[in-house]
Amino acid sequence: MNFIEIQSVISKKIGCKVSQTDIASALNVTRQNVNKRLKNNSELAYDEILALENYFQIVLIESDDFSQNEKDGNKNKILKLKYYSELSGKIESNTFILSKSTQNIIISPNCINNYMPQAEYFVLNANSDCMEPDIKLKDLLIIEYKTEKQITDNEIYIFYYNNQFFIKRLIRNINELIIKSDNEKSYYKVDMIEKKDMDKIYIIGKIVGLIRKF
Numbered sequence: 001m002n003f004i005e006i007q008s009v010i011s012k013k014i015g016c017k018v019s020q021t022d023i024a025s026a027l028n029v030t031r032q033n034v035n036k037r038l039k040n041n042s043e044l045a046y047d048e049i050l051a052l053e054n055y056f057q058i059v060l061i062e063s064d065d066f067s068q069n070e071k072d073g074n075k076n077k078i079l080k081l082k083y084y085s086e087l088s089g090k091i092e093s094n095t096f097i098l099s100k101s102t103q104n105i106i107i108s109p110n111c112i113n114n115y116m117p118q119a120e121y122f123v124l125n126a127n128s129d130c131m132e133p134d135i136k137l138k139d140l141l142i143i144e145y146k147t148e149k150q151i152t153d154n155e156i157y158i159f160y161y162n163n164q165f166f167i168k169r170l171i172r173n174i175n176e177l178i179i180k181s182d183n184e185k186s187y188y189k190v191d192m193i194e195k196k197d198m199d200k201i202y203i204i205g206k207i208v209g210l211i212r213k214f
Helices: 003-014 020-027 031-040 046-056 068-074 195-200
Strands: 079-084 089-092 095-098 103-107 121-125 140-145 155-161 164-172 176-180 191-194 201-211
Touching: 003 020, 003 031, 003 046, 020 031, 020 046, 046 103, 095 201, 121 201, 191 195, 195 201
Parallel strands: 079 121
Antiparallel strands: 079 103, 089 095, 121 140, 140 201, 155 164, 155 201, 164 176, 176 191
């Protein structure tokens, strides 16, 4: 699919004419770059199509002209993940089930520590400074989805406990689970969950990467 075609298709799908500036923002390039490629009517790469799809919240992939070889050649370069500005969900069969995501985000597998193609990942806004300096407010957190109670000591997890979501470092002790913030401000105290209350904690996922907005 070329630039002139994609501009026309997006305009029809969103119901108004899309500008060069809009396309430049979606592709994270300058308007001059888009203008040049429109004049040359150059072809878009598969990852560029996905970026436009994510930005305008429309479906383009089903009607594009990419061959399977082109898709296979790009599948390890980009990931299309569910994105949550805030989490919500419910407990079913002793597992916390996330609500359906209404947005997606495009990232590179290089952003994920020990990326595994078979794993399930999603992206969440950091909404607290409790894990500073490693995690800052408004960072985009890449989370490997997990439902089992087993944890790796001293890793950062997102979990649901006592009707709240937490992003904290978890450490197992003999008869308790230590919940620790990295931020040294005094109001972020170290909490403990006793062994008898372990079944009340629902692990949602482990933090395996982040994207920082500057």
